[in-house]
Amino acid sequence: MYWNLFVSFLKIGFISFGGGYAMIPVIEYEVRAHQWLSTQEFTDVVAIAGMSPGPIATNSAVFVGYKVGGMLGAAISAVAVSLPSLLIVVLLSLFMYKMKKRNFMDDAFYGLRPVITGLIAYAAIHFAMQNDMIGTSKLLGFEWIGILFVIAGLGLLLFTKINPVMVILLSGVMGVVIYY
Amino acid sequence: MEKNKIKLLWDIFFTFFKISPVSFGGGYAMIPLLERAVTVKKKWVEEKDIADVLVMAQTVPGSIAVNTATFIGYRIAGLFGAIAGTIGIVTPTFLIIVALAALFLSFQHNPIVEAAFMGIRPAIVALIAYAAITIGKTAIFNTVTGIIAGVALILFLFVPVHPIFILIAGGVIGILLNRKRVTSKHVAKQGADQHG
Numbered sequence: 370m371y372w373n374l375f376v377s378f379l380k381i382g383f384i385s386f387g388g389g390y391a392m393i394p395v396i397e398y399e400v401r402a403h404q405w406l407s408t409q410e411f412t413d414v415v416a417i418a419g420m421s422p423g424p425i426a427t428n429s430a431v432f433v434g435y436k437v438g439g440m441l442g443a444a445i446s447a448v449a450v451s452l453p454s455l456l457i458v459v460l461l462s463l464f465m466y467k468m469k470k471r472n473f474m475d476d477a478f479y480g481l482r483p484v485i486t487g488l489i490a491y492a493a494i495h496f497a498m499q500n501d502m503i504g505t506s507k508l509l510g511f512e513w514i515g516i517l518f519v520i521a522g523l524g525l526l527l528f529t530k531i532n533p534v535m536v537i538l539l540s541g542v543m544g545v546v547i548y549y
Numbered sequence: 550m551e552k553n554k555i556k557l558l559w560d561i562f563f564t565f566f567k568i569s570p571v572s573f574g575g576g577y578a579m580i581p582l583l584e585r586a587v588t589v590k591k592k593w594v595e596e597k598d599i600a601d602v603l604v605m606a607q608t609v610p611g612s613i614a615v616n617t618a619t620f621i622g623y624r625i626a627g628l629f630g631a632i633a634g635t636i637g638i639v640t641p642t643f644l645i646i647v648a649l650a651a652l653f654l655s656f657q658h659n660p661i662v663e664a665a666f667m668g669i670r671p672a673i674v675a676l677i678a679y680a681a682i683t684i685g686k687t688a689i690f691n692t693v694t695g696i697i698a699g700v701a702l703i704l705f706l707f708v709p710v711h712p713i714f715i716l717i718a719g720g721v722i723g724i725l726l727n728r729k730r731v732t733s734k735h736v737a738k739q740g741a742d743q744h745g
Binding site: 382386390412414415416418420422423428432435436440443444451454455457458461462473478481482484486488491492496497500502515516517520522523527536541542545549 | 569570571579605606608609610611612614615616619620623624628631632635639641642643645646647649650651653654657660661663664665666667668669670671672673674675676677678679680681682684685687688689694695697698699700701702704705706711712713715716717718719720721722723724725726727728
């Protein structure tokens with residue numbers, strides 16, 4: 370199990386381009402493939418990861434590791450997800466000045482960035498479905514409140530300079546008001 | 550290892566250790582603090598070089614904040630510096646997230662916590678959608694990139710293949726397209742600049 374954690378997050382560490390939310394669906398894929406958590410449980414992990422300081426992808430990895438394998442699992446996940454970038458940064462630093470002129474990563478990003486956009490858009494749809502906000506048989510009921518929450522949150526993020534952490538905290542308070 | 554080197558490694562470790570816990574709201578929130586610490590306070594990097602460091606940190610996989618710490622650590626003290634920088638910036642957030650995880654796991658069935666998370670889950674969907682819109686603004690700037698994003702979304706939704714393969718395919722397509730149409734090179738560059 371520790372080995373699985375290590376390999377999963379090492380893989381994710383190598384491919385985590387685009388930062389932050391781009392890796393959420395990839396981690397979720399691994400988490401589901403190993404049946405570590407349900408998507409709904411993983412949504413809560415992302416919520417906690419988003420409220421904590423630090424990179425959201427690393428935070429999610431650590432939380433998943435903790436849930437699956439306690440303190441040791443958390444440590445293994447943190448090392449595994451950080452190791453690839455450490456290696457790549459060191460290797461690249463060695464060749465940095467030679468590579469500067471002809472950076473083929475620029476070319477790769479031309480195709481990679483739109484794919485990352487698609488990936489994050491997919492994540493939003495997937496998380497909404499897995500949390501019973503869309504695609505359920507119920508048309509009236511809680512999921513409409515959920516959709517309203519999504520629209521309100523998105524509106525705040527797009528049109529004000531609100532800190533994402535505040536959006537999470539605010540919606541938590543609203544959740545208590547409405548559902549408790 | 551000589552004494553001065555060990556002192557320098559501690560210095561690297563603590564500089565990044567101190568920045569890390571205040572970075573609420575993801576890795577990008579760390580950047581301004583990181584910039585100040587390494588240029589103004591420590592003078593490890595000249596201000597004109599910091600942009601290059603950040604672009605590079607963004608290009609390699611992983612969080613931009615962690616990569617910046619690794620890269621600067623490497624520049625001033627080699628491999629051990631890179632390791633000191635990485636551990637320094639990762640440790641505080643690691644401890645905080647483990648504490649929060651433990652707390653959440655013991656209180657998650659409390660009715661108030663459950664109600665709060667009923668509200669928070671949609672907010673996470675909103676945050677992810679917002680991230681898609683933000684990156685989409687720089688990633689999609691012509692028909693080709695629009696088509697790539699659309700096809701990717703359909704693949705992610707309906708084809709049960711590991712997302713890593715679709716990401717790699719995107720990178721390869723990017724390289725192939727640029728090889729073919731050298732003239733469009735400046736367009737890709739422009740996209741990269743906007744993002745940075």
